[in-house]
Amino acid sequence: MANFFPRWTNWLPLKITICGIVLISAVCGATWYYDTPKYTRVGYQPVQPVPFPHDLHVTQLGMDCRYCHNAVELAAHSNVPDTQVCMNCHTQVQKENPKLQPVRDSWTTGQPVPWVQIHRTPDYVYYNHSAHVNRGISCYSCHGDVNHMPVVYHAKPHSMAWCLECHRAPENFLRPEDQITNLDWKPDDVEPAAFVAKYGEPAGVKDDWSQKKHLTQREIGLTLKQRWNIQPPTNCQGCHR
Numbered sequence: 001m002a003n004f005f006p007r008w009t010n011w012l013p014l015k016i017t018i019c020g021i022v023l024i025s026a027v028c029g030a031t032w033y034y035d036t037p038k039y040t041r042v043g044y045q046p047v048q049p050v051p052f053p054h055d056l057h058v059t060q061l062g063m064d065c066r067y068c069h070n071a072v073e074l075a076a077h078s079n080v081p082d083t084q085v086c087m088n089c090h091t092q093v094q095k096e097n098p099k100l101q102p103v104r105d106s107w108t109t110g111q112p113v114p115w116v117q118i119h120r121t122p123d124y125v126y127y128n129h130s131a132h133v134n135r136g137i138s139c140y141s142c143h144g145d146v147n148h149m150p151v152v153y154h155a156k157p158h159s160m161a162w163c164l165e166c167h168r169a170p171e172n173f174l175r176p177e178d179q180i181t182n183l184d185w186k187p188d189d190v191e192p193a194a195f196v197a198k199y200g201e202p203a204g205v206k207d208d209w210s211q212k213k214h215l216t217q218r219e220i221g222l223t224l225k226q227r228w229n230i231q232p233p234t235n236c237q238g239c240h241r
């Protein structure tokens with residue numbers, strides 16, 4: 001019998017099917033990859049039961065982060081404060097403000113205010129606050145300028161690449177240990193002579209940095225990195241235990 005179609009066309013349906021599968025999985029994969037929270041998390045700002053103004057309490061009233069997040073230096077987890085902490089002041093101040101009604105309800109019922117958690121690392125990632133804030137890393141590096149936010153939002157990606165960007169070059173972020181909760185700190189605030197007297201200079205540096213007018217972030221960071229022997233993990237087991 002005559003063969004109307006060349007032999008290779010026998011494979012055509014199979015080829016089309018395979019191409020189709022490959023294409024569909026690529027599209028699915030890309031959507032999953034780019035659309036999962038890692039890329040869309042930045043800017044996440046859920047509606048909170050009380051629109052708690054960090055800018056007012058921190059910048060205007062001068063409260064330190066640790067007044068409310070008092071576990072941040074001591075534990076892996078940084079806590080959100082209990083109602084008791086708010087009521088230290090709000091039994092007196094703004095007693096009638098309707099925005100504070102959920103806090104007053106919580107106070108009478110004993111049920112916590114249902115704050116919506118914003119930052120969350122997956123369970124397969126090991127993350128520890130005290131290991132960072134006691135080693136020269138400010139809240140600012142990971143949460144942005146919370147002290148100027150009327151309501152907190154997710155300011156940084158918190159993806160693996162983002163963690164590693166700092167772990168590979170912590171000198172770009174390290175600052176003196178007493179400036180961790182001062183989110184407005186700038187390298188220019190450092191007084192070179194006092195800084196060098198306290199922390200020294202990295203080995204191999206010939207110039208006298210104490211004579212400089214200003215130190216750069218890099219100069220400050222390299223000094224502290226060596227002084228404190230900062231070595232963030234970059235191997236998989238460091239973060240996936």
Ligand code: HEC
Pocket residue numbers: 048052054057058063064065066067068069080081115116117118119120139140143146147151152181183
């Ligand atoms: C008067 C108490 C108070 C002070 C002071 C305070 N916070 Fe908060 N913070 C809260 C409360 C309450 C929440 C939960 C509500 C919310 O997320 O808006 C919160 C939430 C947060 C969150 C988001 C938590 C999440 O769910 O992921 C971050 C980040 C944060 N605070 C950082 C800071 C930093 C940094 C400072 C210091 C500059 C600070 N806070 C000072 C009370 C406080």
Ligand code: HEC
Pocket residue numbers: 050051052053056057061063068081085086087088089090093094097099100103
């Ligand atoms: C150290 C005292 C103090 C603590 C602790 C405190 N606050 Fe306040 N808060 C104030 C003061 C003072 C004001 C009023 C400022 C003003 O009148 O401008 C205020 C105002 C507010 C307002 C009103 C803002 C507005 O726009 O009307 C809210 C909401 C609020 N606080 C929530 C909280 C919550 C929630 C907590 C606990 C996590 C808390 N506060 C803890 C002192 C405090």
Ligand code: HEC
Pocket residue numbers: 065066069072077078079080117118119120121122127129132133137138139140141142143158180181
């Ligand atoms: C090296 C980055 C880094 C630094 C520095 C850092 N945080 Fe966080 N923070 C995170 C990550 C990651 C999470 C999510 C943790 C989780 O999944 O439990 C988080 C979560 C939080 C939460 C939410 C906890 C909850 O369960 O709702 C608060 C509050 C918080 N941080 C406050 C602070 C404060 C205050 C500081 C500074 C004193 C600070 N953080 C410094 C990375 C950081």
Ligand code: HEC
Pocket residue numbers: 121125126127128131132135137141142158159162163164166167170173229230231232233238239
């Ligand atoms: C801005 C800089 C910075 C960012 C961002 C950062 N880290 Fe770190 N990390 C450090 C420094 C500094 C250390 C301390 C290293 C030391 O003590 O020698 C550290 C230490 C660690 C350690 C070891 C602590 C221990 O207890 O063994 C782990 C695990 C870790 N980081 C996980 C993470 C994860 C997960 C993220 C992202 C969610 C992250 N880090 C983001 C700077 C950073």
Ligand code: HEC
Pocket residue numbers: 037038121122125158159160163164167233234235236237238239240
């Ligand atoms: C500095 C901490 C850190 C180190 C080191 C690290 N990871 Fe991760 N890894 C993370 C964080 C944080 C996430 C979660 C990212 C997110 O939620 O977007 C993650 C997610 C992942 C995922 C999930 C993939 C995804 O995109 O959802 C895999 C797989 C992974 N890591 C493998 C590795 C391997 C392999 C290594 C070693 C080469 C490694 N990680 C080293 C912090 C780290």
